[in-house]
Amino acid sequence: MTAGRLLAALVLAGLLLAFPAPAAERLHATWHPARPHPGDVAWVHVRGATDAATIEGALGDRPLAFFPYAGGQAAVVGVDVDVKAGSHPWRLAVVEPGGEPRSLSGRLAIRRRDFSVQRLTLPTAMVDLDPETERRAVAEGDRLRAIYRTISPERLWRGRFVRPAAGAEPGTGFGARRIINGKPRAPHTGIDYAVDRGVPVVAANGGRVVLVAEYFFPGRLVVVDHGLGLHTLYFHLDSIAVADGDLVDRGQVLGAVGATGRATGPHLHFGAQVGPARIDPTTLLSLDLRE
Numbered sequence: 001m002t003a004g005r006l007l008a009a010l011v012l013a014g015l016l017l018a019f020p021a022p023a024a025e026r027l028h029a030t031w032h033p034a035r036p037h038p039g040d041v042a043w044v045h046v047r048g049a050t051d052a053a054t055i056e057g058a059l060g061d062r063p064l065a066f067f068p069y070a071g072g073q074a075a076v077v078g079v080d081v082d083v084k085a086g087s088h089p090w091r092l093a094v095v096e097p098g099g100e101p102r103s104l105s106g107r108l109a110i111r112r113r114d115f116s117v118q119r120l121t122l123p124t125a126m127v128d129l130d131p132e133t134e135r136r137a138v139a140e141g142d143r144l145r146a147i148y149r150t151i152s153p154e155r156l157w158r159g160r161f162v163r164p165a166a167g168a169e170p171g172t173g174f175g176a177r178r179i180i181n182g183k184p185r186a187p188h189t190g191i192d193y194a195v196d197r198g199v200p201v202v203a204a205n206g207g208r209v210v211l212v213a214e215y216f217f218p219g220r221l222v223v224v225d226h227g228l229g230l231h232t233l234y235f236h237l238d239s240i241a242v243a244d245g246d247l248v249d250r251g252q253v254l255g256a257v258g259a260t261g262r263a264t265g266p267h268l269h270f271g272a273q274v275g276p277a278r279i280d281p282t283t284l285l286s287l288d289l290r291e
């Protein structure tokens with residue numbers, strides 16, 4: 001080797017030392033909010049993983065579904081209304097194409113939230129069901145829960161979620177412990193908007209209509225699948241303007257407010273689920289993902 005070639009080789013080696021091949025960036029997970037409450041929709045942002053990475057993860061025993069986000073990946077997480085306050089473990093496993101698995105774990109503090117108690121008096125026939133109606137209501141509840149557990153692979157929503165019925169009044173009643181005709185019943189897991197019959201009901205974000213039905217408690221209803229396990233629900237409708245399988249845009253009319261099913265008067269019951277987690281839809285309306 002000539003002195004010139006040796007010098008060139010040394011310079012090249014020096015350059016390689018100065019600019020080493022990029023090592024995998026350190027994994028980092030940020031939770032938003034940092035300390036959620038029962039009923040909150042939260043999200044976790046994973047940096048140090050490319051959008052081509054496969055990420056599997058869970059909060060407690062609830063699996064997380066990731067999508068590419070802001071140079072890393074993110075997953076929307078539902079904190080069920082009945083989750084106990086305290087420290088809950090989470091874990092992530094990240095595999096880059098052709099890379100070694102990496103893992104990350106930690107604990108998420110869930111803060112306490114106290115819910116109101118709501119006492120209602122309803123016609124006996126709407127509360128103490130005859131056996132046939134009871135069977136129907138149970139089957140309908142099972143069908144809804146099966147839909148909520150369906151995690152379709154494509155994210156169909158973007159940006160902000162919008163209020164599904166016009167008006168200024170905040171929705172009420174999420175998480176209320178219900179005492180109906182003197183007996184404790186399941187908590188109320190949506191919010192109620194007191195709006196007049198006939199007011200248009202719109203999709204809170206982009207998605208696919210996965211259920212149009214008339215059920216005993218919810219009345220005429222629409223369920224929209226936004227992808228990756230997130231669903232929104234619209235109950236007690238007077239009329240429905242969409243069909244099963246329709247793709248809808250944010251703000252697209254789904255139907256009109258009514259009082260069908262078990263309702264004491266016209267209102268929209270708006271619910272949201274992340275998998276089986278029942279979440280406060282008002283927290284969905286303030287979800288702060290930018291893209």
Ligand SMILES: [Zn+2]
Nearest residue numbers: 190191192269
């Ligand atoms: Zn309701």
